[in-house]
Amino acid sequence: MVSTRSNQAQELLQEKGMVRAHELARIGVAGDTLQQLLRSGALVRISRGLYAAPDRALNEHDQLAQLAIKHPHMVFCLLTALQIHGLTTQAPHEVWVAITPNARAPQGSYPPLRIVRFSDPGLQVETISLDGVVRIPVTSVAKTVADCFKFRNKIGLDIALEALRDAWRQKKVTMDELWESAQLCRVANVMRPYLESLA
Structure with a gap:
C-alpha cells in the first residue's frame, strides 16, 4: 500500500x-x-x-518557487520581475509581490516580502517555468517596465530607465506592448519622452 x-x-x-x-x-x-x-x-x-523529491537539484530561484507554491494568489512584480526577466543588475534584498487590495498579506515569510497592492495583478501576467517544472506567475516584461515607472518614487527612476533600455535592447518588448502597458498603468505621459527617445 x-x-x-x-x-x-x-x-x-x-x-x-x-x-x-x-x-x-x-x-x-x-x-x-x-x-x-x-x-x-x-x-x-x-x-x-x-x-x-530527494534528488531535486536546488537552483537560484528555489525560494521564489517555494513562495509561488505556498501563496498562489501572489504575482511577482517590479524588482523581482526585472530579475526574473534578466533586465536588471540590481539584486533586490526583498521579494516584490503584487496582491489584490482585499487579499490577506502573507505573514512572517522568508525571504522578506515587499507587498504592492494592484487593482488587478492578474493583468498581463505570464507563467514562467524556473527549473523546468515549477511554474511561477510574474508580470510580463512590458507591464514590469510600466510598473517601474508607476512606482518610480519607491524604486528610483534610474532603475525604471535601465529596465526600459534593457528590455528594448534585448528585444523583449515591442513599442506597442510598452505603450499599451503604459496606458493601462496610467503612466503614458511619464513614459512618452523616454519611449520617443527609443524610436
Whole structure:
C-alpha cells in the first residue's frame, strides 16, 4: 500500500517539482503514510507543508518557487520581475509581490516580502517555468517596465530607465506592448519622452 502511495507521490513530484501537503493528501498520502515516506527518504520536507523529491537539484530561484507554491494568489512584480526577466543588475534584498487590495498579506515569510497592492495583478501576467517544472506567475516584461515607472518614487527612476533600455535592447518588448502597458498603468505621459527617445 505504501509503495503505491509512494509511486503516486513520485509521479506528482515529477509533474510539479514541489508539492504542498494538501496535494499529497488528495492522492492519499497524509498522516502516517507521509511520515513513512519522509523517514524512508522518498520525500524531503523543504519547509512547513512543502515537499519535494530527494534528488531535486536546488537552483537560484528555489525560494521564489517555494513562495509561488505556498501563496498562489501572489504575482511577482517590479524588482523581482526585472530579475526574473534578466533586465536588471540590481539584486533586490526583498521579494516584490503584487496582491489584490482585499487579499490577506502573507505573514512572517522568508525571504522578506515587499507587498504592492494592484487593482488587478492578474493583468498581463505570464507563467514562467524556473527549473523546468515549477511554474511561477510574474508580470510580463512590458507591464514590469510600466510598473517601474508607476512606482518610480519607491524604486528610483534610474532603475525604471535601465529596465526600459534593457528590455528594448534585448528585444523583449515591442513599442506597442510598452505603450499599451503604459496606458493601462496610467503612466503614458511619464513614459512618452523616454519611449520617443527609443524610436
